[in-house]
Amino acid sequence: MAAKSANLYARIEPDVKEQAESILSALGIPASNAINMFYKQIILNRGLPFEVKIPTARPADVSELSEAELNAELEKGYADMTAGRAKPARQAFADIRKDYGI
Known part of the structure; x- marks a missing residue:
């Protein structure tokens, strides 16, 4: 060393x-x-060990949403779920663990 x-x-x-x-x-x-x-x-x-970029979309900060905006976000999530554009929580957490090595 x-x-x-x-x-x-x-x-x-x-x-x-x-x-x-x-x-x-x-x-x-x-x-x-x-x-x-x-x-x-x-x-x-041979460079930064992570990607450096400006995100294209920011996740919603629920503390800054009005009641109507929060309800609209919840409706989007529900629509995604009913349309099959969602995955089980167990799979989502497994993907996070895999992506971040935890």
């Missing part, structure tokens, strides 16, 4: 740092180790 002797200085938003370090702490991973893992993934992937 190579000696850790290089320093990295980065300025990030304080709340982003706090939230990320809280999660890393719960996982038992020091921030410096997480950054090192990220850099190693950049090397292995």
Whole structure:
């Protein structure tokens, strides 16, 4: 293992740092180790280890919807279900676990 002797200085938003370090702490991973893992993934992937793009559609934030908008979203979901454009929850969760390796 190579000696850790290089320093990295980065300025990030304080709340982003706090939230990320809280999660890393719960996982038992020091921030410096997480950054090192990220850099190693950049090397292995020869680029960022995730897709960077602007999403074409944002998921609905139910806390920002009016009652009528929420009902319209629920109707869309019901229409998808009755038209067979849905999958069982068990399958959806299995797909999520597979896609994210969890």
